[in-house]
Amino acid sequence: MKLPEQAISRLRQIVGAEHVRADAASLEAYGQDALGQVHPPDLVVIPGSTQEVADIARLCNEHRVPLVVRGAGTGYTGGAVPTRGGIVVSMERLNRIVAIDEVNLLAVVQPNVITADLQRAAEKVGLFYPPDPASLESCSIGGNVAECAGGPRAFKYGTTRRYVLALEAVLPTGEVVRTGSKAVKNVVGYDLTQLLVGSEGTLAIVTEITLRLIPKPPARATLLGLFADIEPAVNAVTALIERRVVPATLELVDADSLSAVRDHLGQEVVPAGTGAVLIVDVDGMQAAVDEEMDLVAAACRDAGATRVSLAAGEADRERLWNVRRLLSASLKATGLLKINHDVVVPRGRVPELFGIIRALKDEYRLRIAAFGHAGDGNIHVNLMVDRTNASELERAKRAERVLFERVVALEGSISGEHGIGFAKAPYIGIELSADVIALMKRVKAAFDPNGILNPGKIFPD
Amino acid sequence: MKLPEQAISRLRQIVGAEHVRADAASLEAYGQDALGQVHPPDLVVIPGSTQEVADIARLCNEHRVPLVVRGAGTGYTGGAVPTRGGIVVSMERLNRIVAIDEVNLLAVVQPNVITADLQRAAEKVGLFYPPDPASLESCSIGGNVAECAGGPRAFKYGTTRRYVLALEAVLPTGEVVRTGSKAVKNVVGYDLTQLLVGSEGTLAIVTEITLRLIPKPPARATLLGLFADIEPAVNAVTALIERRVVPATLELVDADSLSAVRDHLGQEVVPAGTGAVLIVDVDGMQAAVDEEMDLVAAACRDAGATRVSLAAGEADRERLWNVRRLLSASLKATGLLKINHDVVVPRGRVPELFGIIRALKDEYRLRIAAFGHAGDGNIHVNLMVDRTNASELERAKRAERVLFERVVALEGSISGEHGIGFAKAPYIGIELSADVIALMKRVKAAFDPNGILNPGKIFPD
Numbered sequence A, B: 001m002k003l004p005e006q007a008i009s010r011l012r013q014i015v016g017a018e019h020v021r022a023d024a025a026s027l028e029a030y031g032q033d034a035l036g037q038v039h040p041p042d043l044v045v046i047p048g049s050t051q052e053v054a055d056i057a058r059l060c061n062e063h064r065v066p067l068v069v070r071g072a073g074t075g076y077t078g079g080a081v082p083t084r085g086g087i088v089v090s091m092e093r094l095n096r097i098v099a100i101d102e103v104n105l106l107a108v109v110q111p112n113v114i115t116a117d118l119q120r121a122a123e124k125v126g127l128f129y130p131p132d133p134a135s136l137e138s139c140s141i142g143g144n145v146a147e148c149a150g151g152p153r154a155f156k157y158g159t160t161r162r163y164v165l166a167l168e169a170v171l172p173t174g175e176v177v178r179t180g181s182k183a184v185k186n187v188v189g190y191d192l193t194q195l196l197v198g199s200e201g202t203l204a205i206v207t208e209i210t211l212r213l214i215p216k217p218p219a220r221a222t223l224l225g226l227f228a229d230i231e232p233a234v235n236a237v238t239a240l241i242e243r244r245v246v247p248a249t250l251e252l253v254d255a256d257s258l259s260a261v262r263d264h265l266g267q268e269v270v271p272a273g274t275g276a277v278l279i280v281d282v283d284g285m286q287a288a289v290d291e292e293m294d295l296v297a298a299a300c301r302d303a304g305a306t307r308v309s310l311a312a313g314e315a316d317r318e319r320l321w322n323v324r325r326l327l328s329a330s331l332k333a334t335g336l337l338k339i340n341h342d343v344v345v346p347r348g349r350v351p352e353l354f355g356i357i358r359a360l361k362d363e364y365r366l367r368i369a370a371f372g373h374a375g376d377g378n379i380h381v382n383l384m385v386d387r388t389n390a391s392e393l394e395r396a397k398r399a400e401r402v403l404f405e406r407v408v409a410l411e412g413s414i415s416g417e418h419g420i421g422f423a424k425a426p427y428i429g430i431e432l433s434a435d436v437i438a439l440m441k442r443v444k445a446a447f448d449p450n451g452i453l454n455p456g457k458i459f460p461d
Helices: A005-015 A024-029 A050-063 A115-124 A141-147 A192-196 A230-242 A255-265 A286-302 A313-325 A327-333 A347-363 A390-409 A425-431 A434-447 B005-015 B024-029 B050-063 B115-124 B141-147 B192-196 B230-242 B255-265 B286-302 B313-325 B327-332 B347-363 B390-409 B425-431 B434-447
Strands: A043-045 A067-070 A087-090 A097-101 A106-109 A164-170 A176-180 A205-212 A219-227 A249-254 A276-284 A307-310 A337-344 A367-373 A378-385 B043-045 B067-070 B087-090 B097-101 B106-109 B164-170 B176-180 B205-212 B219-227 B249-254 B276-284 B307-310 B337-344 B367-373 B378-385
Touching: A005 A043, A005 A050, A050 A067, A050 A087, A050 A164, A050 A176, A050 A205, A067 A205, A097 A115, A106 A115, A115 A141, A141 A205, A164 A192, A176 A192, A176 B434, A192 B192, A192 B434, A219 A230, A219 A286, A219 A313, A230 A249, A230 A276, A230 A286, A230 A347, A249 A255, A249 A313, A255 A276, A255 A327, A255 A367, A276 A286, A276 A313, A286 A307, A286 B286, A313 A327, A327 A337, A327 A367, A327 A378, A337 A390, A347 A367, A347 A378, A347 A390, A378 A390, A390 A425, A425 A434, A434 B176, A434 B192, A434 B434, B005 B043, B005 B050, B050 B067, B050 B087, B050 B164, B050 B176, B050 B205, B067 B205, B097 B115, B106 B115, B115 B141, B141 B205, B164 B192, B176 B192, B219 B230, B219 B286, B219 B313, B230 B249, B230 B276, B230 B286, B230 B347, B249 B255, B249 B313, B255 B276, B255 B327, B255 B367, B276 B286, B276 B313, B286 B307, B313 B327, B327 B337, B327 B367, B327 B378, B337 B390, B347 B367, B347 B378, B347 B390, B378 B390, B390 B425, B425 B434
Parallel strands: A043 A087, A067 A087, B043 B087, B067 B087
Antiparallel strands: A097 A106, A106 A205, A164 A176, A164 A205, A219 A276, A219 A307, A249 A276, A249 A367, A337 A378, A367 A378, B097 B106, B106 B205, B164 B176, B164 B205, B219 B276, B219 B307, B249 B276, B249 B367, B337 B378, B367 B378
């Protein structure tokens, strides 16, 4: 599967010699993502245009060499990691906001625009791009599209999928295609746009993205609810759903996660005795925000919150949200191995999911820190493992499979946000039937007859 | 492609003899939809379970006989019409609401549940299923899924696609598959659910649908804006978008459409001199509704509305919306042939679209009645043709292609709601490149290797 020297010369011609890298440092840097496992590619190629991407794809297809597309490298499941060598095509030079179109309420961006940069550009003109993965200051829109990124605001606003109107993409065989259009409705043929969203770089190489924007909500407010234990907090979530309230976000953080943040910051973040917190954002017209926030506060109190407080102004909001955003870093800073899963259950079954987590802690003698998008039933379950303890590692491995099995038994899914990559590929058979996997592989072959694009991802070998 | 007698006997065994029909009346009735062109099938089969559907599919696949799935037969592009004969599989017996799940905010339905029935069942418990195609009292959810139905509320709430969480479907080769899950987020493998939505019954036979429901907005209001001409009405739409207001609906009706309703009802529906109307719904918390409605009214007045009035109560609302819902029937009642297109342009380009319509009227000497979802840029353009006038028919045919070409030149799409079926298949090359069409055909083959499912649809021969 090695590229012959002649093909490497051709790659240098296509993108310019300075954009082809084979030094050890580059191969290591481009051989990993946030999962933390390194699989160096044979070569890193950094194209500067769609045409260059197409030429690279054609060359790789001709030589049957794996081509792995890389955005910002913030994925959690190894989706951008070249486990089978070959070429990493980094999209880092395709990083331009092509247009913020106020008249048609849309944005056109190249794949490596950073999510938060797009959000700021939209908000500057009173528009709003809702998807807000925790890594929004470093992840790219192209990666968000590849994984169908979510985030806290998905509760009210949906995930990346809802905002993708059209794509320009290069097929692994080299054709440049355009899917969708700038119209918000389009039922002409199969919705290849939606098929490409979440396909983890295995079907095509996205080179331009047209995104729907919405008007920025004129007002918002943030509420912090403190609870003595996880149960009343979870009950508050179901109570809100019963009251038919739809906040913008409905985030839950458990005690183990809170103490990790405390240790990381070196200061208390919540009063002693706090066993769980809810962070609830409400947005919309000011009058509606006030009315909804009253309902949220009442639901929290009724569920037994020990304290309910409204953020006083934007700085206070930021401080609250900062605790939430620091969770991943804080858990990593424990020095323990953080085996991070993003399971999801039907909205009303979050209490049962926390029952599963409690049982796993006992059955497998594990530390588990859980937090996340409770309103969506999407909880980040972090198995915190001493990597020097072989028995604990082995117990974590067993617990992981059991977690997936029990989540699927609750009619949920093994991944709500992070995708499968190669890390979860061995487990997709828990959720998908053999017939569905076979069908997906036929769809893959319809795009990529020679299987060069991101091989070893999604599907178990 | 005829079924041998032995296979027909087998079909009788599968569904029961009383559910296999070959009488002339049935073949005619099941050989057409709202497009009005009749292509009788060889046989109509009416299964009562998923297993029966799977057995039928396997049999058809074995004998290479066309299998055309039919819901309520309300489609406008012949999607359910068996243009190549074979078997029509009518889903009419699969018409049960399996569950309205208040805890998890979802509904599970069989395909032939009528859309309005689901809406009423959801609203009874304070929940809401937004998609509202004009045919909602007669169309089925399965058909809505096949075509990705929209409707006025798509402006705020999106189309059918946004609500489909999971599907049970039978592949044309007979396997029963489940896609998606009851969780609102799911990124496990390719999103086959979204691929099936809008695939017009060409990829698989949907036998059960799991739909996301949302809380019913507690309040709503309806505004009628009257304008002397189409231009100020269209300007009001763009003004609203500029003011970042998102009503639930933003419907525009032109003068020709209004006079058709007047003739149909035999009474004036708007004051003399009215050249266009806007019907705007706002919903949400009461306080927000009031605030938003003020903005809507101001935008209409600023754009030059001759009158702006709020519906006084639910009966008045219904009366207003009834005018809108009667448009199609009224245009049909003219006795003219109504060639109905559902083109869509980027939201801000609606003025240009009405410019195109005006030009077509002149260039091709045609009556054209236009109305629809102005907020989405999705306008129903009805060429009203004297079917006894060969020259006018021919001019309409030419105008149709020019309309599509000009809409695509505006970065729009030739269909926003009705799909392609066989009526628009000759035109998809205006919008989609040869590479995209070839890719879609490979996707089709991944599902349906023998091409038995709804042949002759979407793709030109």
